[in-house]
Amino acid sequence: MNLESIKAVKQLLSQPQKIVIVPHKNPDGDAIGSTLALWHYLVDRGQEAVVIAPNDYPKFLKWMPGNENILNFERENSQAKEKIAEATVVFTLDFNHLGRIGQMQSVLEDLAVPFVMIDHHQAPSDYAEIMYSDVSMSSTCEMVYNFIEFMGDVDKISLEIANCLYTGIMTDTGSFKFRSTTGRTHRIVADLIDKGAENTQIHHRVYDTNTPGRLHLLGCALKNMVILDQYRTAYITLSQEELDAHEYQKGDTEGFVNYGLTLEGIIFAVIFIENKEEGIVKISFRSIGDFSVNEFARAHFEGGGHNNAAGGKSDRSLKETTLFFESLLVNYKEQLTA
Numbered sequence: 258m259n260l261e262s263i264k265a266v267k268q269l270l271s272q273p274q275k276i277v278i279v280p281h282k283n284p285d286g287d288a289i290g291s292t293l294a295l296w297h298y299l300v301d302r303g304q305e306a307v308v309i310a311p312n313d314y315p316k317f318l319k320w321m322p323g324n325e326n327i328l329n330f331e332r333e334n335s336q337a338k339e340k341i342a343e344a345t346v347v348f349t350l351d352f353n354h355l356g357r358i359g360q361m362q363s364v365l366e367d368l369a370v371p372f373v374m375i376d377h378h379q380a381p382s383d384y385a386e387i388m389y390s391d392v393s394m395s396s397t398c399e400m401v402y403n404f405i406e407f408m409g410d411v412d413k414i415s416l417e418i419a420n421c422l423y424t425g426i427m428t429d430t431g432s433f434k435f436r437s438t439t440g441r442t443h444r445i446v447a448d449l450i451d452k453g454a455e456n457t458q459i460h461h462r463v464y465d466t467n468t469p470g471r472l473h474l475l476g477c478a479l480k481n482m483v484i485l486d487q488y489r490t491a492y493i494t495l496s497q498e499e500l501d502a503h504e505y506q507k508g509d510t511e512g513f514v515n516y517g518l519t520l521e522g523i524i525f526a527v528i529f530i531e532n533k534e535e536g537i538v539k540i541s542f543r544s545i546g547d548f549s550v551n552e553f554a555r556a557h558f559e560g561g562g563h564n565n566a567a568g569g570k571s572d573r574s575l576k577e578t579t580l581f582f583e584s585l586l587v588n589y590k591e592q593l594t595a
């Protein structure tokens with residue numbers, strides 16, 4: 258955050274404001290953790306603030322302190338709209354384009370108050386007067402820690418703030434293993450633990466939340482795994498029938514694709530999930546190293562994303578989709594085995 262922006266925010270927060278804090282749609286641990294941490298910080302400073310989430314989010318995030326005060330724009334629509342109409346400042350966290358907030362977009366676009374963006378994604382759009390945008394950051398939670406430091410208030414980080422920030426840094430770094438995890442990230446996390454963050458309990462609350470159905474579905478997925486050593490590739494399929502047999506619930510297949518990459522020598526992992534209702538096969542791609550799944554998904558499966566994580570879809574049947582996928586690999590043999 259540059260000095261001018263820091264000065265501008267300090268100026269804003271030197272007056273009593275009515276502040277709306279917004280995470281992206283389908284908020285994850287970093288989105289909920291960062292918005293709640295900022296909410297605690299601003300309320301502790303005597304500001305009037307509210308977090309408004311565009312829609313609902315998983316149960317394993319709902320233990321976070323302050324969660325009961327989050328408004329759900331879909332469920333508490335009129336109350337949320339009232340708060341937005343009264344707002345004098347809007348903070349948007351963990352996204353950088355108003356297209357990422359679903360139905361809230363049109364309501365916020367019409368708002369003539371200062372916006373403050375805190376975010377670590379590529380290519381920010383220009384809706385915010387004050388921008389703290391940095392793609393090198395591990396997480397928006399790390400940035401909120403920095404923000405509080407810019408405000409000169411690191412010593413005011415409470416146990417509640419520490420727990421929220423720890424959660425977002427942990428989830429967005431894959432428990433401190435992704436490339437974006439720096440020495441600074443660890444120093445911040447160390448400070449959060451010193452301030453009381455309950456790291457062991459947080460891991461347990463976020464990650465140890467399986468249902469028997471989900472574990473059995475994982476067993477089915479792993480049994481279906483096809484390993485193509487010659488392409489250093491592994492893929493998983495799940496048919497609609499298999500999903501139904503395991504009482505599939507939204508989110509149950511989250512993370513399954515990564516298991517392929519835990520095989521020694523495998524650098525490209527894919528999961529194909531049949532969706533009969535939409536008549537498509539949903540696909541997730543993951544890679545280790547330089548092989549760009551973003552380019553692969555864009556070229557063949559109407560998708561895209563990041564270099565090492567992307568999504569896509571296919572209108573073919575599950576079987577035809579995997580046959581097509583396998584037929585493509587020969588063209589990538591050099592890249593995959595380099």
Ligand SMILES: [Mn+2]
Nearest residue numbers: 287351397429
């Ligand atoms: Mn994030």
